[in-house]
Amino acid sequence: MMQAKSLITSALKRSSPLTSSIALRQIHVEKRIEELNIELPSPSQPKANYNIVCHAAGNMLYVSGHLPIKADGTLCTGRVGPNGGGRTIEEGYEAARHCGLNIISTLKNQLGDLDRVEQIVKVFGIVNSTTCFKEQHLVMDGCSDVLMEVFDKPVGYHARSAIGTSTLPLDMVVEVEAIVQIKPEE
């Protein structure tokens, strides 16, 4: 209801100061995060000669591959699947959710305000898998689900690919990169 109202307000005022409608929307996403009782991890920092995100034409934000780091700072490691994997689908799902939360934390850190996300465009998830594990899509649901919980349709409704691989940096369970369209800065 609030959303409808702010949309109408914003439509009414396009070329005027957007302040009030922005003020309304300002706390939308972050309030939902609170309501969901989600604790965001610390935002990722560049670790080598590359950036956490890169801003390109069309207000597209390219988000580097993110790790499944929990809010307490520990990294989810291991391979999903039977026969030497040690990680269950549920643990993989949880790890992919943490990747999503780390991406959200990076977005908040970069944008200041998560309501500046126009569209979660695309996520690509790579799941550390035993050779016989073939349910990487169920693992990646952990990332897709949390993006939808937080941003909802249409903003959070993204394209996605999920693949398996035999090994990932630092033995992380799953790595996720993203492409996000943002609103132009006011």
Add this chain to the structure above:
Amino acid sequence: MMQAKSLITSALKRSSPLTSSIALRQIHVEKRIEELNIELPSPSQPKANYNIVCHAAGNMLYVSGHLPIKADGTLCTGRVGPNGGGRTIEEGYEAARHCGLNIISTLKNQLGDLDRVEQIVKVFGIVNSTTCFKEQHLVMDGCSDVLMEVFDKPVGYHARSAIGTSTLPLDMVVEVEAIVQIKPEE
């Protein structure tokens, strides 16, 4: 029919000499698919909390990872390569071709008219491979070839990456995602 008319009208409005060729192109791609005797599979549907495509700035369409599903609905499964692979390069090529056809079917379903494709920009193919198989590029040619058969140069002439991996969702032979630039809606 309405769409064809509006395209022609809009071409006329631009007073461009391209008018007649645009009118001709209107049924160009789907006619070629018929001439090639290609039967498109049913368009993919979202299976979880993500979309089959996502439309972003610049009329870019991000196409989720597509599976090698044949027109009869069966999925091409298995690993390409000797030593426990079971799938030949030819079978891999055929599977990649099916991925391409599934992407085309999705585009048709999303755009209504395949002549609205401005450019197949990029495809990324991941081939389910035995450890000793090193010809993933020959497998992915199945996808590139069908995109070029259907869209031709310059529209179908895309950038591409091909890699191997040890395992994919549902044991599919190859997965392909794409980025496609579309014409703005009239």
Add this chain to the structure above:
Amino acid sequence: MMQAKSLITSALKRSSPLTSSIALRQIHVEKRIEELNIELPSPSQPKANYNIVCHAAGNMLYVSGHLPIKADGTLCTGRVGPNGGGRTIEEGYEAARHCGLNIISTLKNQLGDLDRVEQIVKVFGIVNSTTCFKEQHLVMDGCSDVLMEVFDKPVGYHARSAIGTSTLPLDMVVEVEAIVQIKPEE
């Protein structure tokens, strides 16, 4: 020379205070490559039904997966990691550097002038790895480092993902694809 002139003219026409710095930058990148004593490999050529790059909306250039080919034409092959890998992290790093140089050579060939690179937006590197190798990020530093040496911040400061896999086309050590924003043609 003609190109330099037209760039300066166009800068002047914009009556922008950036005129002199643009004129300076014109030979900036290629001079730096000389100063760094870097020998670029020959530009890649299309090998099948796809292109080396694809130009899309927003002056985005999608660069196909590039191989680690040395300036002398030899390909870096093998798997990084202990237990049957045979390639050290240092050799992997060197190979990733060669991928970066091949991408730069392709950009030079496509753009004429490397100062037309507006932003190295994103690189994605896939490292041929033994199952127990978990330092793909250290391998990909070879690519990131050379991009930063050549383009520096902010132009060369990119987003990145690095993953491992069990096998790559032609047994190459590492494959890198890129997204690059270019300046509009004058």
